[in-house]
Amino acid sequence: MSEVYGLVLSVIVSLIVLKLCHWIYKWRNPKCKGKLPPGSMGFPVIGETFEFMRPFDFSLVISPYLEKRISRYGSKVFRTSLFGAKVIISTDPDVNMEMAKASSQLGATDSLRRIFGENNVFFKNKDLHKYVRNLTIRFVGPESLKTRLIHDIDTLLRNHIENGALSGSFDVREAAIKAVGELIAKKVMGETESEAVKDLGLCWSAFRANWFNFSYNIPGTTARRKATTLLKALIQKKQASKEVLGEFLDVIFDEMEKDGTALDIDRAVNLIFTFSLLSQETTPGILGAILKLVADRPSVMQELQREHEVIIRNRADKEAGLTWEEYKSMTFTHMVIKETLRFISTQPTVHRIPGQDLQIGGYTVPAGWLFFGIPQVHFDEEKYGDPLTFNPWRWQGKDIYGTVSRDYMPFGAGATHCVGSEFAKLTIAIVLHHLSRYRWTLDPKTRVLRKYSLIFPAGCKVHISKDLTDDH
Ligand code: HEM
Numbered sequence: 214m215s216e217v218y219g220l221v222l223s224v225i226v227s228l229i230v231l232k233l234c235h236w237i238y239k240w241r242n243p244k245c246k247g248k249l250p251p252g253s254m255g256f257p258v259i260g261e262t263f264e265f266m267r268p269f270d271f272s273l274v275i276s277p278y279l280e281k282r283i284s285r286y287g288s289k290v291f292r293t294s295l296f297g298a299k300v301i302i303s304t305d306p307d308v309n310m311e312m313a314k315a316s317s318q319l320g321a322t323d324s325l326r327r328i329f330g331e332n333n334v335f336f337k338n339k340d341l342h343k344y345v346r347n348l349t350i351r352f353v354g355p356e357s358l359k360t361r362l363i364h365d366i367d368t369l370l371r372n373h374i375e376n377g378a379l380s381g382s383f384d385v386r387e388a389a390i391k392a393v394g395e396l397i398a399k400k401v402m403g404e405t406e407s408e409a410v411k412d413l414g415l416c417w418s419a420f421r422a423n424w425f426n427f428s429y430n431i432p433g434t435t436a437r438r439k440a441t442t443l444l445k446a447l448i449q450k451k452q453a454s455k456e457v458l459g460e461f462l463d464v465i466f467d468e469m470e471k472d473g474t475a476l477d478i479d480r481a482v483n484l485i486f487t488f489s490l491l492s493q494e495t496t497p498g499i500l501g502a503i504l505k506l507v508a509d510r511p512s513v514m515q516e517l518q519r520e521h522e523v524i525i526r527n528r529a530d531k532e533a534g535l536t537w538e539e540y541k542s543m544t545f546t547h548m549v550i551k552e553t554l555r556f557i558s559t560q561p562t563v564h565r566i567p568g569q570d571l572q573i574g575g576y577t578v579p580a581g582w583l584f585f586g587i588p589q590v591h592f593d594e595e596k597y598g599d600p601l602t603f604n605p606w607r608w609q610g611k612d613i614y615g616t617v618s619r620d621y622m623p624f625g626a627g628a629t630h631c632v633g634s635e636f637a638k639l640t641i642a643i644v645l646h647h648l649s650r651y652r653w654t655l656d657p658k659t660r661v662l663r664k665y666s667l668i669f670p671a672g673c674k675v676h677i678s679k680d681l682t683d684d685h
Pocket residue numbers: 313319335346349353488491492493495496499561562563564565623624625626627628629630631632633634636637638
């Protein structure tokens with residue numbers, strides 16, 4: 214009897230092993246109707262995630278992960294697996310641009326989708342995507358920035374920076390995160406709802422703790438549920454009470470009253486949530502990187518200070534806020550921002566997930582695979598002489614305001630080009646404007662690492678030694 218059991222058991226084990234081998238074989242050799250780029254799918258499920266996500270110094274122009282693969286495969290386009298998804302990575306500018314134009318579906322891994330919500334309005338169908346894009350542009354597009362937001366951002370950032378400076382040293386990145394969080398909470402809840410604004414602020418900070426871990430098991434999903442539940446309750450309360458609304462909610466309620474609108478309360482909450490998350494996670498990080506680059510280069514710091522000193526000197530009322538004309542006149546500041554975005558864009562900026570097989574650059578990008586386009590062209594010797602040097606002056610006499618071209622893609626391209634790019638640039642310029650009022654240094658412990666997003670293991674603290682406006 215025991216022999217029969219032994220036989221049955223060994224048959225079962227053999228079948229399991231066979232199935233496992235077959236599964237591993239299929240994992241390693243994914244099916245495709247066309248020609249896949251070279252590459253390796255790594256270990257089953259894990260793929261090459263850990264190597265891809267290993268932190269590296271932000272001043273490296275190419276991640277060690279990427280460098281190794283490009284030289285191993287001799288190709289700027291290769292296949293891999295990350296976060297359980299099949300991925301094609303490209304550093305070829307033509308492939309990236311072609312892909313950005315050919316597909317309009319923003320690509321994200323399942324883990325990232327979970328963070329932003331399974332039904333995220335930006336990941337849904339084409340029509341809804343276009344609709345929420347246009348709505349977001351009404352919040353933070355150039356017109357809104359110019360007529361209203363510049364004043365609000367300026368006031369909030371100025372307060373945070375002045376208060377920080379009074380204590381001699383403060384974390385600029387944290388100050389920017391707080392200011393942007395407050396701005397959004399006020400734009401959503403209205404100026405008067407201070408308790409709600411505070412609650413929402415607490416929610417964002419709870420959520421922000423490590424949300425971008427980008428791993429398989431993300432603690433951020435519970436925090437997201439908490440934040441969106443609170444947001445929904447606050448919006449519903451507002452809707453019922455007919456109180457004065459923040460201008461973002463004004464626009465949203467106005468839309469929700471229209472016949473056949475694509476917007477309902479859950480989508481509105483999701484939109485606000487996504488917007489808040491992106492604004493607090495992207496811009497302050499880039500700002501921190503700028504401060505590091507500027508602090509390490511006295512000539513850049515000096516020129517920035519000179520530019521902002523002139524703006525303040527020419528202002529009739531020294532206490533008046535920043536104007537749009539002053540913002541547009543910050544030529545060197547725009548050069549610094551443009552150069553920083555060139556210099557630090559070492560991670561994917563074109564994210565797609567095509568609905569059908571696409572033939573691009575001699576390879577097939579199969580339907581359902583993720584496509585990550587990395588703008589390695591930012592370090593092309595022919596396009597940018599001496600590309601490894603951070604040099605804002607390289608933009609002198611060039612298009613300093615443009616945010617997308619074949620050779621410059623920090624904000625992506627095509628149908629999903631970043632809707633917050635102008636808002637981000639304005640926020641950064643305003644911080645630089647107010648900070649330039651002081652003689653400042655960056656804490657020597659400050660380190661900037663890349664782990665997909667930018668991370669600051671020792672914070673991003675500035676020390677203030679002098680208020681330069683005291684000299685006038
Ligand atoms: C310097 C800061 C920022 C950088 C470097 C950045 C970068 C990007 C990139 C690379 C994309 C993907 C484009 C693609 O795959 O084609 C993107 C999309 C997006 N960004 Fe930003 N972003 C920044 C700031 C912001 C801010 C402040 C907001 C919110 C106001 C924002 C909202 C969005 C949204 C909603 C999308 C998706 C657009 C769509 O699907 O149509 N971003 N951003």
